[in-house]
Amino acid sequence: MSELPSELRVAYDSLSRCYGVEVAVIAHEGLLYEYRGDASRAEGLAAIAPSLAEGDGVAYRGGEKAVAVAKRGEFSIGLEGDPRALSSYLPQLARIVRGEEIRCAWCSAELDREVISCPSCGAPIPLTVGRCPKCGAHIEEVECPRCRKPITHLGTRARRSHGSLASLVIGIVLSGACTTIAAWLSAPLPLLAASAISPFIAGLVGYLR
Numbered sequence: 085m086s087e088l089p090s091e092l093r094v095a096y097d098s099l100s101r102c103y104g105v106e107v108a109v110i111a112h113e114g115l116l117y118e119y120r121g122d123a124s125r126a127e128g129l130a131a132i133a134p135s136l137a138e139g140d141g142v143a144y145r146g147g148e149k150a151v152a153v154a155k156r157g158e159f160s161i162g163l164e165g166d167p168r169a170l171s172s173y174l175p176q177l178a179r180i181v182r183g184e185e186i187r188c189a190w191c192s193a194e195l196d197r198e199v200i201s202c203p204s205c206g207a208p209i210p211l212t213v214g215r216c217p218k219c220g221a222h223i224e225e226v227e228c229p230r231c232r233k234p235i236t237h238l239g240t241r242a243r244r245s246h247g248s249l250a251s252l253v254i255g256i257v258l259s260g261a262c263t264t265i266a267a268w269l270s271a272p273l274p275l276l277a278a279s280a281i282s283p284f285i286a287g288l289v290g291y292l293r
C-alpha cells in the first residue's frame with residue numbers, strides 16, 4: 085500500500101474538526117482507513133468518496149447532508165455534514181491538497197490548515213474562511229498562530245499597520261504644524277528642530293513596527 089499523501093493528512097486533521105463536519109474519513113480505495121464520527125456513516129462515505137472526485141481533485145455534492153471530497157492517487161478524504169459549512173470549506177480543502185495555501189504576509193506560515201474559534205460564536209472554523217458558516221460573522225482580523233501579528237483572513241497585514249500608517253501621516257502633518265508655530269514664536273533653532281522631528285519619528289516608528 086502506498087503512503088498517505090501528507091497534504092491529505094493535513095486537510096483531514098484540520099477540516100475534520102471544524103464546525104458542521106459530522107463525519108470525516110480517510111479512504112484507501114474505497115475502504116475505511118481512518119475516520120471521525122459515526123462508524124456506519126463513515127463506511128458509506130469511504131465507499132462513495134473516490135468516485136465523487138475526478139482524477140486528483142476536489143469535489144462537492146450538495147444536499148441536506150453535503151459531501152466534500154479530495155483525492156490523491158489511491159487515497160481520498162471525505163467530509164460529510166452541514167452544506168453551508170462544507171461549501172465554505174472547499175477553498176481551504178482545494179488549496180491544502182494542491183500545496184497552495186494562503187500564507188501569513190508577516191512570517192509565511194501556512195494558514196488554510198489553521199483552525200480558530202469564531203470570535204462571535206466560538207465555533208471552530210478555518211482561519212481563512214472569512215465568514216463564520218454558523219453565525220455569519222465576518223472575520224475582520226485574527227492573530228497569526230505563528231508570529232502573533234494581526235492578519236486578515238487572506239493572510240494580509242491587518243489593522244495595526246493601517247493605524248500606524250495613519251500615525252505616520254499625522255506625524256508628518258504635526259511636524260509641519262510644529263515647524264510653523266516654532267517659526268512664529270521664533271524659538272531657538274534646536275527646539276524648533278526637535279519639535280518638528282519628534283512626531284515624524286513617532287509616526288515612522290509606529291509604521292515600521
Ligand SMILES: [Zn+2]
Binds near residue numbers: 191
Ligand atoms: Zn505570521
Ligand SMILES: [Zn+2]
Binds near residue numbers: 204205207217218
Ligand atoms: Zn460564528
